[in-house]
Amino acid sequence: MFRSPQQSIPARALSAEPLKHKPLYPMTIHIKSAEEIAIMRVAGRLAAEVLEMIAPYVIPGITTEEINQICHDYMVNVQQVIPAPLNYKGFPKSICTSINHTVCHGIPGPKKLKSGDIINIDITVIKDGYHGDTSQMFLVGDVPIRASRLSNVCQEALYLGIRAVKPEATLGDIGHAIQQHAEQHGLSIVREFCGHGIGKKFHEDPQVLHYGKPGTGITLKEGMIFTIEPMLNLGKRDVKILSDGWTAVTKDHSLSAQWEHTILVTHDGFEILTLRQQEVDDFAR
Numbered sequence: 001m002f003r004s005p006q007q008s009i010p011a012r013a014l015s016a017e018p019l020k021h022k023p024l025y026p027m028t029i030h031i032k033s034a035e036e037i038a039i040m041r042v043a044g045r046l047a048a049e050v051l052e053m054i055a056p057y058v059i060p061g062i063t064t065e066e067i068n069q070i071c072h073d074y075m076v077n078v079q080q081v082i083p084a085p086l087n088y089k090g091f092p093k094s095i096c097t098s099i100n101h102t103v104c105h106g107i108p109g110p111k112k113l114k115s116g117d118i119i120n121i122d123i124t125v126i127k128d129g130y131h132g133d134t135s136q137m138f139l140v141g142d143v144p145i146r147a148s149r150l151s152n153v154c155q156e157a158l159y160l161g162i163r164a165v166k167p168e169a170t171l172g173d174i175g176h177a178i179q180q181h182a183e184q185h186g187l188s189i190v191r192e193f194c195g196h197g198i199g200k201k202f203h204e205d206p207q208v209l210h211y212g213k214p215g216t217g218i219t220l221k222e223g224m225i226f227t228i229e230p231m232l233n234l235g236k237r238d239v240k241i242l243s244d245g246w247t248a249v250t251k252d253h254s255l256s257a258q259w260e261h262t263i264l265v266t267h268d269g270f271e272i273l274t275l276r277q278q279e280v281d282d283f284a285r
Helices: 034-057 064-079 145-163 171-184 277-283
Strands: 096-099 102-104 118-127 130-139 193-197 204-208 225-228 231-233 239-241 248-250 256-258 261-265 270-272
Touching (some): 034 118, 034 130, 102 118, 102 256, 118 256, 130 145, 130 256, 130 261, 145 171, 145 231, 145 256, 145 277, 171 204
Antiparallel strands (some): 096 118, 102 248, 118 130, 193 204, 193 225, 225 261, 231 256, 239 248, 261 270
């Protein structure tokens, strides 16, 4: 994500890039070769498999540090990939865990999950020099209806943004699809962070805003790969960064949700490189 200079947020980021309100054009967008796409399919699948693996462990009583360690061990010892967040610009853990009113970049620690919590787990792996980046929400125990609704609408907004992806569409088409759905359900869109291009680098051009107008912004081309990762709040959209320099939270302490996938622009639409098995039917064509 790219962060706005109008916000007092340190110039650091992980999965979500800090927003630059007025990007310098032209952006340097790298169109991936067939060989690069093949590697990124593997990286994306491996990132998705980490989320599938960790799902049974996300229960009341487990700490986010324990979740981090399980994911770290699986990535390093089983998948033999590099956890991209670890030591990235000083980030101390292998994954991000963002609970309740934490918007993104939560640092795993001793906090135990309790029934009623919602948590985003954000995974990025490096395989053969290329990144795969994805996140999902988990509902812990008995969750209030408003919390499950927030998560569901955020996932639906992500899917609508993905379905707007095709050659000659624009980034504004993606943002509009997300914004329209979120606002129809009375949710606010975090604007300090956005999706990003991805490949050999964790964060590449283009910036992928989660709001916008149809037909505006960069035109999509076959071979582009980027993340779409909307963050929606139950309350106001404003966020702040905690003293650790990483953790973004809602200013009004309202709940926040985020879902993320890495997307390839194909000749006739899109391919989700981080698709989880449980989502296959959602995107069957």
